[in-house]
Amino acid sequence: MARRDFYDDPTAPKPNSLVPATTVVVPDDERRVLLIRRSDNGLWALPGGTMDVGESLPGTAVREVKEETGLDVEVVGIVGTFTDPRHVIAYDDGEVRQQFAICYEARIVGGTLMADGSEAKDARFFTVAELDGLNIHPSMLLRVTHYLGHPGEPHLG
Template structure:
């Protein structure tokens, strides 16, 4: 299912759902960040997705990383909260969502690199490699906050 992201766009469709989601800034021992190139929009992003009714947000982040990248991770902290009402995501099935995302910090504790049905590609990136990647600016904001390693972003 394809998706289109809108930001501060008066032409964006009206949201019909609100989704609680988790994502993870996963770093390796060399300080590289794990990203996936998504199949639904072709853009680079941190692994993440919607929380299920039976899990906590940190558990959702751990599950999503495993599903999308093959890695088992442990949550170590918080990058921030992202609730910008100007960000709208429209899916080809008719869902138009506002997304409440909590982005965690995480480290790998097992598993191995694998591409899923949700990703064209999964790779580790050094900070200096991130600037030229094709990613939505809301995702780039999370990456910048994760790299800064400061207090959690509250937004």
């Protein structure tokens, strides 16, 4: 399903849903951050997705990282809450979501890095210097830069 992200855009459609979701910062030993290149819009993003009935949000984080990257992770902290109503996500089926995500930090405990193809075209680690000029949505860049610049201080927004 195609997706289009809007941020602080007066032409954005009005939201008609709010869905609990998670994103996950997964650093490697060099503090590079894992990003995926989304199949639905081509943008680089943190791994993550929506919570299913019957699972916890940290469980969603673990599942989504595994599905999108092949890595097994363990949640070790919270990067912050990201609920900015100026971030709207429109899908081609008519759903328009207001952003609602908790971003976690996780550590790798196993698995092999590989993009799944259906949700992620690519998956790799990036240094902070490599983020400059990367085709990444501002909401994702905010999460990564907050994590790197304010360790241990959750973003509340």
